[in-house]
Amino acid sequence: LSGPGIAINSISISSTFCATGSEDGYLRLWPLDFSAVVLEAEHEAPVSSVCISPDSSKVLCTTTTGNLGYLDIQSRDYNTLMRSHEDSILAFSVEGTWKQMATVSQDNTIRVWDLVSMQQLYDFTAADEMPCAVAFHPTQQILACGFDSGMVRTFSLAASDLLAEHKQHRTVITGLTFSPNGNFMFSSCLQGTLALYSCVAQKSHILRVLGNVVARDAGSGPDALVVSGDSRLLAFVGPSKYVVTVMEACSLDELLRVDISVLDLNSTALDSALKVCFAPVPRGELLVSTSSNKILVLDAKTGRLVREVSPVHKLSCSSLVLSKDGRYLLTAGDRVIKVWDYQMRFDINFQVYIGHSEPVRQVAFTPDQQHVVSVGDAIFLWDFLALPVEGSPPASPFLFTEGSSEKLKDASETPRQIVPLPLSSSPPCLDVSSVHQAECQSIFSESDKEEEAGLPGSSRMVANGDKDASVLEMESVRNEELLVVRPKVRQGSSRSPGESANVVCSHTESLLTWVLNVPDWAILLELILSQCLFFLQSFLSPPAGSEVLKLKAVIGYNGNGRGNMVWNPDTGFFAYTCGCVIVVEDLHSGSQNHWLGHAEEISTLAVSHDAQVLASASGKRNGDSHCQICIWNVQDGVCSASLLHHETQVQAMAFSRDDRFLVTLGDYSDQTIALWNTYTYKLVSSICISEPVHDMAFSPLSHRELACVGKGAMMFWLLEQQGADVNLKVHRELTSLCYGADTLLYSGTNSGQICVWDTETNCCFMTWEADEGEIGVLVCRRNRLVSGSNTKRIPVAAVQELRLKGPDARSSSVLLEHEITLDGTIVSAAFDDSLEMGIVGTTAGTLWYINWMESTSIRLISGHKNKVTEVCFSPDETHCATCGEDGSVRIWSLGSMELVVQFQVLNQSCQCLAWEPHPIVTWAAESQHVVTGYSDGTIRVFSISRTEMELKMHPHAVAVTAITYSTDGEMIISGGKDGLVVVSSPHTGMTIHVLADHRGSPITVLQCTRKEYRDFGVEGGELWLATSSDRRVSVWASDWLKDKCELLDWLSFPAPAGPEGLGSLPPSLAAFCPWEPGTLVYVGFGMQKEALFYSLHKKQVVEKISLPYFATSLSLSPAARFMAVGFGGEYRRV
The missing domain is CATH 2.130.10.10 (YVTN repeat-like/Quinoprotein amine dehydrogenase)
Structure with missing residues (x-):
């Protein structure tokens, strides 16, 4: 074929013929010698691709207008399988009577779809205008559409006729909706105009037009106007983006204005409203999404803030809607859909569903509440699998896209060697069984009642329509897991009885649901028993006195x-x-x-x-x-x-x-x-x-009297005993009596005053200014009083005159004897009977011994003020170094547990540190160093022997999260919160390498070890690894003298869907195994709670150790085959 013919866009060849798709819209079939056209099919638009079926009986083709169809060669029939928009979908509307959906797109088309068959029913094209809003009449087959020209048109779908055109707007239509009773229609445009139409007759007519009432700067959207379920109220953002207005729907009379910008008094930035949504009528609530990623729930009548949900999405919320029963809230943003429990009763109140590749423009329930529709880059129809109200209490919903129900692939825990590619098919659909009330109110719940209610081994039928499905629920009290196992028998299944079960996993914070395709119950029982036995064999608490790991000392x-x-x-x-x-x-x-x-x-x-x-x-x-x-x-x-x-x-x-x-x-x-x-x-x-009470004390003279000090008040309590019953009652007798010498009570205030009370009359007879700050500690012994405050001062005063003179005493009767300044706010104190010596605790984490006779203070116990972020040992194991969020680095003697030296950096948090390894040259052995990483991105090298900072460098723009020395101490490897790994010289401070392989995910671990020079097929005497929060581990081989740094292995460990944000997940940790060279150990959030041993030689996981919880820290002993694993809370394992 030659010549200036028609452009061919696609070609497909079989053993008998050839198919071509061309720019003129024709699908043509040719013999292999291209002598003449055998068969052709004409399309309305150019053919973009063609494909001959394997049996050469059909030819599949697509067009540039989004149509998909096939040509049956034998019958010469052409069938259209699917139609779609050519550009992004802007808005949609769903009606329940005829089960139809209308969509408008940037391709200038309006399309009507059948929700049952998912086939296109109508296609309207606007040549010079772009439709941007659409709405179905709730009771009639009437469709309203708004255009970017400001025109609003209504169509009769039954007669395929244009009913009316409305020209009240001059610019883009931003909102268009009918009232639920069908009597009114509302529209708004980008200029802020709001229009009310009467729809009692088939042809709508205008009733009222208001200018500058809808926010102009709020941006366009398909659901700018919302009407309450009883058709009485209309709400929108306007007249500015900071205000939400509620009007009477039938008249557009203003009822309420709520200023969103001032609801959060603690915020320094103005908050603006984005979208609004009414809750079901009985609730009387109005939901408002804001620019600060919040949802505000307001009382629709008063505008009072009922509650607040934050954060909702990382970016703005583009659409929100409530289910008819008010149990579930849908939000769209960040290209994802979230389903929320509207009551917000749990630790995690939402589930996230991913599918869109572009921003989601609009999301809504179908009228029967059985599906969810979302539009943007495409039209997504989701099954909404929530428990019915009458069958069970509110449970968490599940959304699954229509399509294939094939099993999940790549469910192995073995790390992937390459980056996974996106699937060409639709996401798999999981069968999810409902869980009855006694065992799980919601997948987010973690209450004790649910732990106690589940009976191991209980079984029942699943109320989901599958007659062959059954459920076996096994609840582990410590792991809080629910195992859901369902055998499925389907016609046409190709599984053989000998095949092993396929396991897929859906994970939330508190419920792990396994769905298994099991051909034989024997396989199921064997699987359960093996897992139970493995768990019991893995963790048996050692006998008392035989523990391998014992707490030796606590510093701090x-x-x-x-x-x-x-x-x-x-x-x-x-x-x-x-x-x-x-x-x-x-x-x-x-x-x-x-x-x-x-x-x-x-x-x-x-x-x-x-x-x-x-x-x-x-x-x-x-x-x-x-x-x-x-x-x-x-x-x-x-x-x-x-x-x-x-x-x-x-x-x-x-x-x-x-x-x-x-x-x-x-x-x-x-x-x-x-x-x-x-x-x-x-x-x-x-x-x-x-009112809150801050402190209390029993009277030294009576075991029945108790005094409490609170917010501006002193309360006296009396223990009254009547027979065997003892009651605590407020002692309210406040009459004037004679004063006794030993009936004084002292109280401190947050303004530095000390008040003196007569406990017999319950009256305060004197106060004096004892300090400039809040007094938190008071100790009185005989004639002396000690007070401690947040000014770090602790004075002792003589109060003998107060005992002698009583209410006749004046503030001059109090004589200051001594005063000592400590290192923090005084929070605790204990003294002897003569008040000559005692022990005082401060917020700096220090306990001081105080001797007033000698006017001395000796530090007894000292620790970090805030969280300790890392600890490491010296190479000779005589000392250890710790760092904390208080910015301090402390060196401790392991023999005496005493503090040797402390380095302090102000206004920064020390995130990580490493001790310099044994130097190669003997002359440098006496000079020991530690390197530390800080929250401002700086790295400091401290000399322990000279107790000074030797080097400061700034290789990171964000916080340093991990740091280590090379095995010879000649390089410093540091990782940042942004995922960058930097290699620096500890001598010059110069940056040698910057590795960006982990960019975007914080580095959690860096570790180096020695290797044979040519081991693993690469040159270099050092092996080091970097681990990041996204469950990826990179292994490198380096020869620093030759400036070589080569990637040896890249591991990516799979995990189920977890809570949003890496910060909320257990950390990803890895370490080289000292007793198995060439092997590393990995722990982190994954498919199972386990430690994985990965061989760098075999490129696979060679051993797994089950863990009771996800690990938060990991350390391997270099001397014995011991692995220490720390978990959240107080749990540790060896």
Whole structure:
């Protein structure tokens, strides 16, 4: 063939003929010698591609207008399989009576589709105008369409006729909708004009037009106007983008204006409204999405803010809609769809569905609530598989696209060697069974009731229409997993009984659902039993006294607590807290005992007056209903009781003078005072208080009187006993009586004042300015008073005159004796009876020994002020280095557990550090260094022997998250939050290499090890790895002297869909295995909770160790075959 013929766009050849698709719209069939056309089919647009079927009976072709069809060669019939828009879809509307959907697109077409057959019914083309909004009449076969010219037209689909044209607008139509009763139609344009039409007759007519009421700068969208379900209210953004207006729908009379920009008083930026949506009528709520990625739920009548949801999407929310029953909320943004539990009852209240490659323009439920439609780059129809209201309580919905239900591929835990390519077929569809009320209210729920309700081995039929499906639910109390197994028998299945089961996994934070295609129940039972036996064999707690890993020493004091240090001068009992651990220390020998029992950080301590009982309180763990109070026997350190009453935190605790009662005080959220019997540790009385209380103390003169100090008030309580009942009542007698010398009570204020109270009259008779800041600690012994405040000062004053003169005393009666300045706010203090010596704790994490006679302060315990971010050991294991968010780097002696040297960088957080390895040359052995990475992107090298900073460099633009030395100490390898890995010289500070392979995901681990020079087929004596938060590990071989750095292996570990944001997932961690050269160990968020051993020689996972939880830290022993794994909370494993 030659000559200036028609352009051929596609060609396909079989063994008998050839098919061509050309620019003139013809599909032609030719013999192989191209002598003449055998068969041809004409299309309305150029043919873009052709393909002959394998049996040469059909020819598939596509056109540039988005049509897909095939030519049957034998019958010479042409069949159109699918039609589609040529450009992005701008808006759609769905009606329920005839089950039709209308769409408008940038290709200037209006199309009407049958939702049942998914076939196109009508196609309207506007030559010089672009349709931009569309709406179905709720009861008649009438379609309204708005155009970019400002024209609004209504069409009769039954008669295929134009009913009316409305020219009230002059520019792009931004909103078009009917009222649910069909009586009115509303339209708006980009100039802010709002129009109301009457639709009682088939031909609509204008009723009212308002100018400048809809926001001009809010941007165009398909759903700018919304009408309430009872057709009474109309809402939109306007007249500015900061205001939402509600009008009476039938008249456009304004009813309410809400200024969105000022609802968040703590924000410095103005918030603007984007989209609005009405909740179902009984709720009377209006939802507003804002530019700050929030959804505001307002009262539609008053405009009052009911609640706030944030963040909704990373970018703006382009569309939102509520289901008719008000249980589920749909939002679109970031090219994804989210389905929310509207009540927001769970830790994670949404599920994310991915499918669009461009921004989602609009999303909505179909009228029967069985499907969800979303448009943008294409039209997506999703099955909405939520539990019905009458069958079960609200559960989390599942969305799946229509299409193939083939099984998931690539479900192996073996890391991929290449970047996975996108599938050419539709995403697989998972069968999801409903879960009944007793076992799971929602897939987001983690309540204790659900853990206790599931009965292992229970089975039932699934109410989803599949008669052959059944469910076996197995609930693990510790792992909180639900195993859903469904055998499926389908006609035409090609599975043989001998094939193994295929497993697919759908994961949320609290529920792991497995869907298996099992041909034989024997395979299923074998699978379950093997997994159960493997789990039991993997983790059996060692016998008492035979633990491999024991806590040796704790360095640090928790300055975040309040009253979390106790000391009894008579017995010498001394205890303080550090995180979840109670440290009982001998002040003479320095030996420690560690009492473990709390799962969360301990907030406060209290010791009985005979020093035989210690009470400790900690916060509430996720999933628990109450916080924990532990009662300890001081003699043997055994927890004898656990008290559960307060819902959030315990602010303070105190024993009565006779040690018969323990009083516990809840924090500002709990606001309860509880009284416990110390003989039985049963709750005697509990009282709710109207205002938060900060501190309390029993009277030294009476075991029945208790005083509390709170917000601007002092409360006196009296323990009243009537028979066996003891009640806690407010002591309200406030009459004037004679004053006694020993009836004084002192209280501190947040303004630095100390008030003196007469406990007999409950009156304050004197105050004086004792400090410039908030006084948090007061200790009085005989004639002396110690106060501690947030000014870091702790003064001692003589108050003998107050005892002698009583109410006749003046502030001049108080004499300041001594004052010492410490390193932080005073949070705890304990002194002897003469107030000559004591121990004081500060927010800097330090415990000080104070001696007033000698005017000295000695540091007893010192630790990091904030979170410790990393720890490493010196090569000779005589010292260890720690760094923290307080910006300090501390070097500790492992022999004495004493602080050797500290390096402090102000206003920066130290994120990571590494100790320099043994130097090759002997003359440099005495000079030890540590390298540290900071939140501002800087790296510092500190000399330990000279106690100074030797080098500072700034190779990163963001925070440094991982750092290490090369094995010879001649290079520093650092990784940043942006995923860049930088190789620098510790001598000159110059940047040698910048590796961007992990760009976009924070580096979590960097590690180096030695290798044979030509091992793995590459030159270099060093092997090092980099791990990033996206579950990728790169392994490199380097020869630094020859400036060689070569990528050896690239691992990508699969994982199910998890919560948004890498920061909310367990970290990805990897380390070289010391006892298996050429092998690395990986832990992280994945298909299973396990540690994977990957061989660099075999390029595959060679061993797996099951873990009870996802790991948060990992370390491998270089001396023995031990692996230490840390988990969230208090759990550790070896």
